[in-house]
Amino acid sequence: MRIKDHPILDFKRGEKITFSYNGKSISAYPGETIASALHAAGIRKLTSSQKHQRPRGFFCAIGNCSSCLMVVDGEPNVKTCVVEVEEGMVVEEQQGKGDLSGKV
Amino acid sequence: MEKCELAIVGGGPAGLAAALKARELGLKEIYLLERDNFLGGQLVKQTHQFFGSHKQFAGIRGIDIAEIFKDKLEDQPEIQALKGAVAQGYYEDDVLGYSYRGKFFKLKPEKTILATGASEKMLSFPNNDLPGIYGAGAVQTLMNQYGIIPGEKILMIGAGNIGLIVAYQLLQAGIEVEAVIEATGIIGGYAVHASKIRRAGIPILTYHTIKEARGDEEVESAVIQKLNENWQPVPGTEQEMEIDTICLAVGLTPKVDLAIQAGCQMAYVAELGGDVPVRDENLQTSNSRVYIAGDSAGIEEATAAILEGELAAASAAGEIFPGNSAIAQERREIKEKLADLRRGPVGEHIRRGLARVRRNQNAGRDRYTRSWKN
Numbered sequence: 188m189r190i191k192d193h194p195i196l197d198f199k200r201g202e203k204i205t206f207s208y209n210g211k212s213i214s215a216y217p218g219e220t221i222a223s224a225l226h227a228a229g230i231r232k233l234t235s236s237q238k239h240q241r242p243r244g245f246f247c248a249i250g251n252c253s254s255c256l257m258v259v260d261g262e263p264n265v266k267t268c269v270v271e272v273e274e275g276m277v278v279e280e281q282q283g284k285g286d287l288s289g290k291v
Numbered sequence: 292m293e294k295c296e297l298a299i300v301g302g303g304p305a306g307l308a309a310a311l312k313a314r315e316l317g318l319k320e321i322y323l324l325e326r327d328n329f330l331g332g333q334l335v336k337q338t339h340q341f342f343g344s345h346k347q348f349a350g351i352r353g354i355d356i357a358e359i360f361k362d363k364l365e366d367q368p369e370i371q372a373l374k375g376a377v378a379q380g381y382y383e384d385d386v387l388g389y390s391y392r393g394k395f396f397k398l399k400p401e402k403t404i405l406a407t408g409a410s411e412k413m414l415s416f417p418n419n420d421l422p423g424i425y426g427a428g429a430v431q432t433l434m435n436q437y438g439i440i441p442g443e444k445i446l447m448i449g450a451g452n453i454g455l456i457v458a459y460q461l462l463q464a465g466i467e468v469e470a471v472i473e474a475t476g477i478i479g480g481y482a483v484h485a486s487k488i489r490r491a492g493i494p495i496l497t498y499h500t501i502k503e504a505r506g507d508e509e510v511e512s513a514v515i516q517k518l519n520e521n522w523q524p525v526p527g528t529e530q531e532m533e534i535d536t537i538c539l540a541v542g543l544t545p546k547v548d549l550a551i552q553a554g555c556q557m558a559y560v561a562e563l564g565g566d567v568p569v570r571d572e573n574l575q576t577s578n579s580r581v582y583i584a585g586d587s588a589g590i591e592e593a594t595a596a597i598l599e600g601e602l603a604a605a606s607a608a609g610e611i612f613p614g615n616s617a618i619a620q621e622r623r624e625i626k627e628k629l630a631d632l633r634r635g636p637v638g639e640h641i642r643r644g645l646a647r648v649r650r651n652q653n654a655g656r657d658r659y660t661r662s663w664k665n
Binding site: 188189190192193194195196198200218219220223226227231232233236241242243244245246247248249250251252254268269271 | 326327328333338352354410411413420421422423424425426428429432433434435437438439440441463464465508509546
């Protein structure tokens with residue numbers, strides 16, 4: 188959910204865009220990060236811990252803690268808390284360390 | 292490989308102030324590397340008005356201070372401010388590597404100012420990794436930067452300035468805060484913030500800690516518990532609170548990775564938030580090419596970071612233009628402003644911390660010191 192009225196801040200949101208999360212279509216506004224757009228859509232679990240598969244969301248939201256790594260447009264280990272969402276982006280939950288084969 | 296007079300890592304208050312001061316003092320080749328796609332660092336989410344006895348931006352909101360800096364920077368084409376440029380490493384030949392738009396670049400600066408800020412501390416309790424447990428800064432980011440509601444019912448942990456200010460900002464955004472809990476017997480933040488929270492009917496519970504978080508896929512409740520004066524949990528005082536978000540405002544720790552890579556001598560100083568680079572009074576480290584400004588050398592606040600940024604820039608400029616008396620005078624004046632800001636009971640903590648670093652200058656822990664520097 189998004190804040191509508193705020194006593195100090197005025198959120199200028201542009202035209203809605205759409206991206207996909209695990210095959211589902213999610214709407215967002217330009218300038219939002221992937222993690223914040225997912226959060227606004229009620230999705231707080233972004234990934235699972237590698238050893239015990241515990242649910243994980245972001246913690247720091249500024250690119251420090253790496254608790255929000257996901258696969259974005261096929262690229263694993265993207266810090267979704269700092270990468271801006273784009274129209275048509277394909278965001279998927281990452282399994283384990285992420286597959287880099289075929290990349291680079 | 293590009294050469295330059297000065298490289299600054301971090302485009303927050305310290306880094307921005309450093310870039311502008313360096314330009315003002317005559318430096319022409321200045322690189323400012325900022326990993327985010329925007330400048331301003333954490334200022335961009337500070338909706339509260341700054342105060343402080345000194346007239347450094349007192350009464351202005353952090354978000355507006357960021358705008359003031361950005362406007363000034365636009366008039367300075369000699370400052371290469373790269374947004375989305377991530378410093379990747381400081382190498383032994385004093386080369387700074389960074390990635391920018393998918394490519395790797397190398398920079399050889401005569402002087403480097405590290406202004407990388409801090410990261411939030413975690414707290415140990417069962418299930419502290421559940422989604423919905425956020426640092427206070429993360430909550431500010433969601434709410435004030437992106438306009439997204441971080442949760443419906445919040446438990447705030449920590450009654451220092453950040454805990455109190457963020458609790459108040461949550462109220463401003465129309466979000467319910469169940470309680471602010473604090474393990475010590477003291478509300479560490481300013482009384483003016485605490486009374487705003489209390490007037491809104493939110494309890495500030497001192498001598499309380501979190502025993503555990505509960506929930507399956509995300510946080511559904513928290514169990515809080517009383518502590519006695521020796522910080523021991525009092526049995527039978529557990530209380531379960533239905534909340535969907537836990538916000539941790541339990542302190543920050545300096546981001547020192549690049550300082551360690553640069554071979555800077557480090558010291559552990561609890562008052563400053565953990566391991567910090569040892570600096571002399573001009574903010575120069577044991578690597579004479581490297582200066583540190585702002586929270587990355589010790590947790591303080593944005594006004595101090597701005598002054599430290601200016602001081603680091605004046606110190607670097609002083610070595611690039613030796614014998615320049617105007618620069619020396621500038622340095623003295625900034626030092627006086629900093630001393631002014633840290634006067635009085637509020638600054639006692641930081642004064643004690645800084646004094647401890649200086650005492651550590653020759654006897655600090657050097658577990659990080661790399662052999663190639665010796």
